[in-house]
Amino acid sequence: MTVPSAHQRKCDLSFTINGMQKTVRVYPMERLLDVLRHELNLTGAKEGCGEGECGSCSALMNGEVVNSCLIPALQASGAEITTIEGLAGESQLSPLQAAFLECGGAQCGICTPGMILSARHLLNKNPSPTTDDIREGLSGNLCRCTGYAQIVEAVAQAARRRSRE
Amino acid sequence: MTEEHIIGKSVPRKEGRDKVTGAARYIDDMTLPGMLYGATVRSQIPRGIIKKISFDPQFDWSEFVIVTAKDIPGKNCIALIGDDQPCLADGKVNHPEEPILLLAHADPHLLRKAVDAVSIEYDALPAIFTMEESEQLSQIIWGSDNTFKSFLISKGDVDSVWSKADYIVEGEYTTGAQEQLYIENNGVIAAFDPEQGITVWGSLQCPYYVHKALMALCALKEDKVRVVQMETGGAFGGKEDYPSIIAGHAALLAMKSRLPVKIIYDRTEDMTATTKRHPSRTRHRTAVNKDGKILGGEIDFTIDGGAYATLSSVVLSRGTIHAGGPYYWPNIRIRGKAVATNMPPHGAFRGFGAPQSLFAMERHMDRIAQTVGLSPIEVRRRNFLHPGQTTTTEQTIREEIDLGKLLDRALGLSDYCAKKKRFAQENQTASIKKGIGLATFLHGAGFTGSGERYLASVVGAEGCADGTVRILVSSTEFGQGTNTVLCQIAAEALNLPYDDVHIAQPDTNQVPNSGPTVASRTAMVVGNLVRSAALGIKQTLIADGTLSDKYSPEEFRAACKNHIAKHGKLLSIARYDPPPGVFWDDEKYRGEAYATFAWAVYVAEVAVDLSTYIATVKDFVALQEVGRVLHPILAKGQIIGGVAQGIGFALYEKVVWQNGRMQNGQMTNYIMPTSADLPEIRVFFEELGNVHGAYGAKGIGELPMDGPAPAIVNAIEDALGARFDSIPLLPEDIFETLSADGVR
Numbered sequence: 001m002t003v004p005s006a007h008q009r010k011c012d013l014s015f016t017i018n019g020m021q022k023t024v025r026v027y028p029m030e031r032l033l034d035v036l037r038h039e040l041n042l043t044g045a046k047e048g049c050g051e052g053e054c055g056s057c058s059a060l061m062n063g064e065v066v067n068s069c070l071i072p073a074l075q076a077s078g079a080e081i082t083t084i085e086g087l088a089g090e091s092q093l094s095p096l097q098a099a100f101l102e103c104g105g106a107q108c109g110i111c112t113p114g115m116i117l118s119a120r121h122l123l124n125k126n127p128s129p130t131t132d133d134i135r136e137g138l139s140g141n142l143c144r145c146t147g148y149a150q151i152v153e154a155v156a157q158a159a160r161r162r163s164r165e
Numbered sequence: 166m167t168e169e170h171i172i173g174k175s176v177p178r179k180e181g182r183d184k185v186t187g188a189a190r191y192i193d194d195m196t197l198p199g200m201l202y203g204a205t206v207r208s209q210i211p212r213g214i215i216k217k218i219s220f221d222p223q224f225d226w227s228e229f230v231i232v233t234a235k236d237i238p239g240k241n242c243i244a245l246i247g248d249d250q251p252c253l254a255d256g257k258v259n260h261p262e263e264p265i266l267l268l269a270h271a272d273p274h275l276l277r278k279a280v281d282a283v284s285i286e287y288d289a290l291p292a293i294f295t296m297e298e299s300e301q302l303s304q305i306i307w308g309s310d311n312t313f314k315s316f317l318i319s320k321g322d323v324d325s326v327w328s329k330a331d332y333i334v335e336g337e338y339t340t341g342a343q344e345q346l347y348i349e350n351n352g353v354i355a356a357f358d359p360e361q362g363i364t365v366w367g368s369l370q371c372p373y374y375v376h377k378a379l380m381a382l383c384a385l386k387e388d389k390v391r392v393v394q395m396e397t398g399g400a401f402g403g404k405e406d407y408p409s410i411i412a413g414h415a416a417l418l419a420m421k422s423r424l425p426v427k428i429i430y431d432r433t434e435d436m437t438a439t440t441k442r443h444p445s446r447t448r449h450r451t452a453v454n455k456d457g458k459i460l461g462g463e464i465d466f467t468i469d470g471g472a473y474a475t476l477s478s479v480v481l482s483r484g485t486i487h488a489g490g491p492y493y494w495p496n497i498r499i500r501g502k503a504v505a506t507n508m509p510p511h512g513a514f515r516g517f518g519a520p521q522s523l524f525a526m527e528r529h530m531d532r533i534a535q536t537v538g539l540s541p542i543e544v545r546r547r548n549f550l551h552p553g554q555t556t557t558t559e560q561t562i563r564e565e566i567d568l569g570k571l572l573d574r575a576l577g578l579s580d581y582c583a584k585k586k587r588f589a590q591e592n593q594t595a596s597i598k599k600g601i602g603l604a605t606f607l608h609g610a611g612f613t614g615s616g617e618r619y620l621a622s623v624v625g626a627e628g629c630a631d632g633t634v635r636i637l638v639s640s641t642e643f644g645q646g647t648n649t650v651l652c653q654i655a656a657e658a659l660n661l662p663y664d665d666v667h668i669a670q671p672d673t674n675q676v677p678n679s680g681p682t683v684a685s686r687t688a689m690v691v692g693n694l695v696r697s698a699a700l701g702i703k704q705t706l707i708a709d710g711t712l713s714d715k716y717s718p719e720e721f722r723a724a725c726k727n728h729i730a731k732h733g734k735l736l737s738i739a740r741y742d743p744p745p746g747v748f749w750d751d752e753k754y755r756g757e758a759y760a761t762f763a764w765a766v767y768v769a770e771v772a773v774d775l776s777t778y779i780a781t782v783k784d785f786v787a788l789q790e791v792g793r794v795l796h797p798i799l800a801k802g803q804i805i806g807g808v809a810q811g812i813g814f815a816l817y818e819k820v821v822w823q824n825g826r827m828q829n830g831q832m833t834n835y836i837m838p839t840s841a842d843l844p845e846i847r848v849f850f851e852e853l854g855n856v857h858g859a860y861g862a863k864g865i866g867e868l869p870m871d872g873p874a875p876a877i878v879n880a881i882e883d884a885l886g887a888r889f890d891s892i893p894l895l896p897e898d899i900f901e902t903l904s905a906d907g908v909r
Contacts, residue, residue, distance in 0.1 A: 043194035044187020046398070048348040049432040053832035056348055084187035097185040101177055104798040107806065108644030109184030110349040110398025116185065139841035142832065144346050144399050145644040147809030148840040150802055 015079045017042070018086030032071035033057045036083060044084035044113040048142070055141030058114035059083050065121040065140075084113035087120070096120055096158040105154035107145035115141045119155045128159055171653045172860045175798040176663045179648035180396065192352040192368045192395045197425035200354070201230065202273040203418045204428070206266040206283045207438060208258035211292035211507040211825040212306065215256055218266065221282035229279060230269040230422040237417060239384030243409050243475075244377050249307075250473035250510065252382055252413045258287070259306065260472035260509045261826035262438040264410070269418040269426050292507035294825050296446055296469050299504040306472070307505035313470045314478035314503045316485045318557050318754045321496030326461035330452035334533045338449070338525035339891045340874070342469075342820040343442035343813070344827075345514050346837055347643075349398020351407060351439060352429035355415035362389025363416045368397045369408035371681035372639050376673045378409035383416055394671040397643040401810070402513030404643070405683055406476055407439045436830035440512025441820060443468040443480055443503075447488065447525030449532075457537040457544045461496030464488045466522050470503040471510035477503040480511075482613050484518025486758045487871075489557040490526035491568055491607040492548040497557050508825045513683065515810060516870035519608055527604040527875030528890060531882065541879065542581070545605050546572060558758045564853060566764050571790060571851060572605060575766035578849060579603075579786040584770060585883070592884065596775050599783070600884025603768045604876040609759030610864025611686040611857075614749040617760070621741050623677035624694035626655060626702055628735030632722025634659060634702060636668040638679040640691045644806075645866055646799035647687050653795060654692045654859045658699040661718050666699075677738070685864025688795060689760075692859030694739040701737030744857060760857040763864060765789035767808070767872035770844075771880040778896035778903070780881055782812055782844045789868060790851040793861030800865055804848045807869025813837045815874035819893045 014023040017040060024039045036042040036059065045068055048054035052067040059068045060082040087094045093101065096116050106112040115138060122129060122137035129137065134155045135148070143151060183189035218233075220226050234241050234255035241255055242248040254265045266283060270276040293304050299311045307313065327333060353367035362385050369375060372392040379390045392412070397404065411428055418426040430438070451462035466488050470477035485501030534544040549568040555561050576582060581601055588599040611617055625637030636655055642648045652666040659666070669675050679691050703721075705728070706712035712724040728735045749756035770784040787804050794800045817836045821828040829835045854861035878889050881899070887906050891898070 037194075042187075043190075046191070046349065047193070048350070049832040051432070051831060051833060054348055088186050093182070093185065100185045101181045104175075104178075104802045106178065106181055106184040107646075107802060108347070108349070108397065108399040109180070109189050110191065110347075112184050113187040135840040135843075139839040142348060142837060142839060144348055144401070144810070144837065145806045146802055147805035147807075147846055148843060149805045149846060150798070152840065 013073050013077055015076050015081055017081045018083060026073040028072065028074040030073040031069055032059070032073055032076050033068040035073050036068060042083045042085050046110055046113065048110065053142070055118060056111045056114040058117045058141060060117055060121060063124065065118050082117070084116060087116065095161050096155070099154040099158040103154035103157060104150040105146065111141060111143045115143060115151060122155065123159055123162065128163055131156065169657055169860065170660070171657045171663055172795055175796055176649065176653060178646065179652055179668065180642060189396045191349055191398055192354060192366060193429050195354060195366060195395065197354060197356060200425040200427055201269040201271050201418070201422060202276050203267060203269040203415055203426045204276050204280045205264045205414060206268065206280055208254065208261055208263040208265055209285065210258065210287050210289050211261050212259055213257065213287035213289040215254065215258065215265065215285060216288055217286040219284050224279055224282050228270060230418055232267040232417045232421055236421055237382060238420065239382050242381065243413060244381040245374065245406055245409065245475060246478060247474040250475060252410065260507050261824065262509050264414065267414050267418050269422055292825060294506055294508060294822065296467050296504050296506070299506050306507060311505045312502060313474045313505060314481050316482060316501040316754050318485060318497065318499040320494065320557055320559055321461060323461045323463060323496045323498045326452040326496050330460055331455040332453045332536050334451045334453055334529070334536045336449045336529050336532050337890060338447045338528050340445045340521045340524050341893050342444050342511065343514060343818050344436055344820060344835060345401040345403030347399025347401060347403055350430045350432060350435040351404065351411050353408065353412045353415045354425055354427045355412065355419040356425040357416070357419040357423060362391070363419065364391040364393065365412045365416060366393045366395050367408050367412055368404060369394055370400045370404045370641050370643060370683065372641070372671050372673050373678045374406065374681060375409050375412045378413060379416055382413045383420065392673045394641045397641060400643040401515045402517065402683065403440060405513040405681065407512065432832060433830045436835065437827045438509060440510060442514035443470065443477065443511040443518065443521065445484070445521035447522055449525060449529045451529065451533060453533055453537060455537065457533065457539045457547045459492060459494060459548050461494060464497070464499045466499065466501045468503050468518065468521065469506050469508065469511060471506060471508040473510045475510040476512050480513065480518040483609070484522040486558060486609065486613060487519040488522035488526060490523060491550050491605055491764060493550045493554045494557055499557060515807065516867045517684065519867065520814065520870045520874065523606050523871045524875045524892065527606065528878060531879050541603060542572065542576065556758065558755050560757045564761065566790060566853065568605060568764060571764060571766050571788060575603065575768050575786055575788040578788060578847065579768035579770070579784065581768055588884065598773045598775060598884040599771065600880040600882070601768065601770045602876050602879025602883050603766060604872040604879065605766045606871045607762040607764050608685065608864065608868040608871055609762050611690050611760050612684050613758055614756070615751060617690060617741060618743045620680040622680040622691060622694060624679045624691060624698045624739045625677050626695065626698035626737050628702055628725040628729060630726065630729050632725040634661065634666045634699065636666065636695055637676040638691055638695065639671050639673070639676050640679050640687050641671050641682045645803060646796060647682065649799060650688050650795050651692060651695050654695050655699040657860065658696045659703055659721065661721060665718060685866045685868065688862045689855070689858035689864050690741065692862055694741060696859050697739035698737045701739065702735060705735065705737065761792070761855045761863050763789060763791045763868045765868055765872055767876045769873065769876040769880045771877060771884055773881060773884050773899065778900040780816055780894065780899060782877060785844050785846045787846060787869060788849040788851070790853050791865045791868070792855035792858055792863030793852050794850050795860060795862050800850065801848045803865050804869045805846045808846045808873050809838055809843055811870050811873025812843065812877065815877045815892050816894055819895055
């Protein structure tokens, strides 16, 4: 964890989060994960390891998937950020969320937000991935419950549905 | 009985929507007004006397809440089975990372620095780190002989078999510690109010374990302790007993400060300080005749319990009872022993001793096959338990299990025989050696022996004012599907739509004690009680004339509302009633060890690259008989997830110890399988049913942890022709063995 020291001063950070323009007061070296969770109350991003290994803090930043525990807040200045909270509509789940629910892709649920964001990133880059593409594309997100198979199935199903839409 | 309408269907996970939208609330997502953060100052040495605790004068310590053992209002112990584990070390430490002192502050960053600013001086004492050192008694670190518990199972006359044997087959097998590695670290929040007492919210498996521990620690009465389970991000046994410790710490800080206190471990603290799977050593000596039939044998099963007794006796019990596998032993003597070392206590992890002793048994069966000159298939087939025969504890198998048939099906599904032949041929020239191996095994469902009778679980179901039904249990959801399956069972019993049944958040102020969520008991034991409690509601409504025998969901809802309007509430309670004629002798370890067993045959195909020594699982067939499958997607998810952990146990996950402390307490250097590392895990079920379980269910959660490691290591031996008897088996271990054997 980065410890903001006394000589650091808080500064304004502006970015677009889930389509909304926001400005928050942060320490420049504060982790994006803490800004999301504490300043914006977007607690869907989870801290699993704090060192970029588990991927449960994944967020999309300018279209790329990042470990928000490794991003200093200031680096997110002006960026466009999507978290799990930005995926679902008012009453409807996104195709990926619906597929995770249907296929058993979420068990304990702690890796799920990060996993879904990584899957979203994968499908944005590769709309019809093979099973191997999915397994490779999600290999930065650890899941201890599922053994991944039902997650892979969910992503494949969402891809199929998107291609039909 | 009408045809089942919800059992056997993959209805949506109850809390699934919240999980996929990020709305689910885990402990770290919760804050309370005025909340402080808590942290733990831990022992830096494995064993010694605490001489002095000093505080860096550069800090203003008046800002901090400081708690030591002296601040404990009740008894300084974590009440579980024995009372030997202190909540905070008082004068001496017995393992690295043992909690000594607690700090709380509103600023978590400052708190972290403060932990480093507390220094502790010790008079170090000699410490022991292995089972062998513990057995040699060079240092007595626990009790009079470093032994937490020992068991002896004895059947027939083992001493008479050796002279009749054509072969005596011996082997020693070891398994390493394994970290549960739930992705959500341990965490709790505690709040104290002099009137209401202590409330703890946390990531945990067993609310009533925490409840019991807090009563003793805080000297509070039953109704002054409240424990609430938050959404829990994985547990696997790792949140069975440890949450009592962290809850105790947060409670002590909250009582002293009169403010809510949150303690969330970071990954390294969680990995180095909390429990892991017990390391084990199993010695087999087996008398076999020339046909490959087991005449009898001796098994010595030893586990390393760490510095305090915690759950070791129970882990040992399950491991000892499972040590003989799914085979018929006319004569056997099994000695189980849990010994003390100066390591952090080892604890519960899916399988609970069985994966350790079954690894040994299934490796040993391949050893027996080689010695006798039979195939691994044939030697197993000739020794399988059949209905009417007795297990090592002399429990008669009453269900119609046909292990030979199960084996045949698994061999067909995996194309075992053709592959074995083909690999043997190809391996002569290939640099990537392939192999195929199998494991046949069983897993007892529910608590061992008289466990369920002692637990005497209670379950409630209540009609709600809106006409829906709410299940009241302390059984927790941490991914396995507790919420979903228990709601399915109640909906089935009442012939209601799934959406008309919901389940209360586990909160000891709201729900009765339905026992801990462990031992693959929830669907089977608690499920059956949920069914009874649900039927109780129906009976009440029929008895008071508000509902007829046959009803629609609308009629049920109306009757429910009417009853509540008239009587205020509609509550039905069910208590566990032991099935008649079940006999278990705790002294002799004889009798009905489990109400039922799940049975399985797993087949693993591996490839070992001789340029990197990396072993990869290429195909995996998991075939099991689990009674009735209540929810196909959840059941499949349990099996695949368990097999993945089993693959990790066998090939990836190595805890590196130094002076009793885990050195690789990070996800960077303690490696679990990723999505790119795992093969397709092919899952198949046989469904015999089970008279003891709800709608025929048996326990399922732990079973898949037992088989993968031996199947994989048997496959590696098949590929390389070298003997491997220890896991984890990492590339460097394979390299070392091959170099020593001169095999290339």
